[in-house]
Amino acid sequence: MALLEAAGLSLALPDRAAVPLFGAAPMTTILDGIDLTVEPGESLGIVGESGSGKTSLGRTLLRLYRPTGGRLRFEGTDITDLPEERLRPLRARMQFVFQDPLSSLNPRHRIEDILAQPLLAFDRVGSRAEGRQQAKALLERVQLPAAFASRYPHELSGGQRQRVGIARAIALHPPLIVADEIVSGLDVSTQAHILALLRELREQGALIFISHDLSVVRVLCDRVLVLYRGKVVEAGPCAEIFAAPKHPYTASLLASIPLPAVEPGWLAGAA
Ligand SMILES: Nc1ncnc2c1ncn2[C@@H]1O[C@H](COP(=O)(O)OP(=O)(O)OP(=O)(O)O)[C@@H](O)[C@H]1O
Ligand SMILES: [Mg+2]
Structure with missing residues (x-):
C-alpha cells in the first residue's frame, strides 16, 4: 500500500491580486489535477520555478490546505475532506519542516520546550520534565550540543535552527516528512551537513x-x-529524468541551473 496517494488533486485559493467590490474574491487555480504516490521510505523531490505551486502542493499533501478537487489518501485512509479532529491523530504521522525556522519556531520558548511540545501534545511523554529529557536526545540526533536545550531560537544560527526544525519533525518518528526549501539561504557547507542528516533520516x-x-x-x-x-x-x-528530460520545461530547468559536480560522496563526506 502506498504511503501517500494523490489523484487529480486540485487547489484553488482566493485570488490575492483581485480586489472584489462585492462579495468574496474570485478563486484562482493553484494546483491542477496532480497525480502522485509516495511509497514508504521513498524520497520524492518536487521541483519547479518560483510560483509553480511547490509549497502549495506540500501543504495540500499534508492537509494544511483542503483540496478543492481530487482525492488524497494517507496510509490507506481518505483524508481529502477529513475534519480536523479526525486528522489530528494522523498529524503525528506527517510532519512539515518549514523554509524559515525563525518564523516557525516560537521565539519565546526555549529549544527544549519547542522539542518537547509535540511529545506532550501526542502523549508520548508523561511530563514536561520527561519531554525536556527527550529533547536533549533529539538534539543529539541532529548533531547539536545538548546545551542548546536552554537557548532560544534567536541565539542559534540559521543552520542550527534548521536542525531544530528537523529535530521537531522527527520527534514523533513520522513515516512522512515534507521539507520545503530547507537548505536555501544556508552556506554550502551547512547545506551539506543538513543534507547528510536528511539522507540518514x-x-x-x-x-x-x-x-x-x-x-x-x-x-x-x-x-x-x-x-x-x-x-x-x-x-x-x-536518474532517468536528469539524463533525458522529456518535457521542454524540464530541459530548460536543467539547462538554466548549472549542475555542479556534486558526487554522492560529497554528502557522505559531510556527514
Ligand atoms: N494563500 C494564497 N492565496 C492566493 N494565492 C496564493 C497563496 N499562496 C500561494 N499563492 C499563489 O500560488 C502560486 C504558487 O505559489 P507557491 O508558493 O506554492 O509556489 P512555489 O513553487 O512554492 O514558489 P517559491 O519557489 O517561490 O517558493 C503562486 O502564483 C502564488 O502567488
Ligand atoms: Mg515555495
Missing part, C-alpha cells in the same frame, strides 16, 4: 523534498516530480 521514513535546486534533488531523491504552473509536467526516477 531517510532510512526511517519517506521524505518529500521541495527545492528549486536540482543538483541537491539529484543526490537526495529517488524520484522527482516537475511542477509547472500548478501541473505535473514530468515525473519519474531522478
Whole structure:
C-alpha cells in the first residue's frame, strides 16, 4: 500500500491580486489535477520555478490546505475532506519542516520546550520534565550540543535552527516528512551537513523534498516530480529524468541551473 496517494488533486485559493467590490474574491487555480504516490521510505523531490505551486502542493499533501478537487489518501485512509479532529491523530504521522525556522519556531520558548511540545501534545511523554529529557536526545540526533536545550531560537544560527526544525519533525518518528526549501539561504557547507542528516533520516521514513535546486534533488531523491504552473509536467526516477528530460520545461530547468559536480560522496563526506 502506498504511503501517500494523490489523484487529480486540485487547489484553488482566493485570488490575492483581485480586489472584489462585492462579495468574496474570485478563486484562482493553484494546483491542477496532480497525480502522485509516495511509497514508504521513498524520497520524492518536487521541483519547479518560483510560483509553480511547490509549497502549495506540500501543504495540500499534508492537509494544511483542503483540496478543492481530487482525492488524497494517507496510509490507506481518505483524508481529502477529513475534519480536523479526525486528522489530528494522523498529524503525528506527517510532519512539515518549514523554509524559515525563525518564523516557525516560537521565539519565546526555549529549544527544549519547542522539542518537547509535540511529545506532550501526542502523549508520548508523561511530563514536561520527561519531554525536556527527550529533547536533549533529539538534539543529539541532529548533531547539536545538548546545551542548546536552554537557548532560544534567536541565539542559534540559521543552520542550527534548521536542525531544530528537523529535530521537531522527527520527534514523533513520522513515516512522512515534507521539507520545503530547507537548505536555501544556508552556506554550502551547512547545506551539506543538513543534507547528510536528511539522507540518514531517510532510512526511517519517506521524505518529500521541495527545492528549486536540482543538483541537491539529484543526490537526495529517488524520484522527482516537475511542477509547472500548478501541473505535473514530468515525473519519474531522478536518474532517468536528469539524463533525458522529456518535457521542454524540464530541459530548460536543467539547462538554466548549472549542475555542479556534486558526487554522492560529497554528502557522505559531510556527514
Ligand atoms: N494563500 C494564497 N492565496 C492566493 N494565492 C496564493 C497563496 N499562496 C500561494 N499563492 C499563489 O500560488 C502560486 C504558487 O505559489 P507557491 O508558493 O506554492 O509556489 P512555489 O513553487 O512554492 O514558489 P517559491 O519557489 O517561490 O517558493 C503562486 O502564483 C502564488 O502567488
Ligand atoms: Mg515555495
